[in-house]
Amino acid sequence: MLQDGPLRFGELRRTVGAISERMLILQLRELQTAGLVHREVYQQVPPKVEYSLTAFGRSLNDAMAPLGTWGEDNLERIEAIPFE
């Protein structure tokens, strides 16, 4: 599970790991449009932008938590599934 505090773009990138810069941006824009993520721009140099969940985003995060737990509980079995 990811931390819940606001994260800067670079932090997010490192935290998520296996995602290209392009896709991370596209996803963030989409989540923002959907009202799940809030984007806060700080007018300064160097640029600083923080992303955080909205209340709506947190509600979805909560709803997905059991699925995350299931994934952890069944990691071995899941990883044993062959690629078709």
Place this chain on the structure above:
Amino acid sequence: MLQDGPLRFGELRRTVGAISERMLILQLRELQTAGLVHREVYQQVPPKVEYSLTAFGRSLNDAMAPLGTWGEDNLERIEAIPFE
């Protein structure tokens, strides 16, 4: 939410709705390989095949239930999200 009893291929197709025959088969085979779905073949004419969840499948279904509830609870807001 879908019913949980065994369903025949045609029933599944009608129940799910917007899915091509091809994709339904591919998805079912994949779910079967993953151990989430059980496929029971009845040797008779006309052919009869029933699909049902395994215990593993039910556990995933349970883990996804809260997400389903969230979706229902937020249907209006979700449908208001514009296509990008």
Place this chain on the structure above:
DNA sequence: CAGTATCCGCGATGATACTG
């Protein structure tokens, strides 16, 4: 640092026809 812009391949999916 936090993005944009552009090009491009390839796999996912649809459409259609056929079968035991």
Place this chain on the structure above:
DNA sequence: CAGTATCATCGCGGATACTG
């Protein structure tokens, strides 16, 4: 009824280069 087989398309996402 319950699939399979084949072909064509299309847009997702990777790679790379550039910018305020």
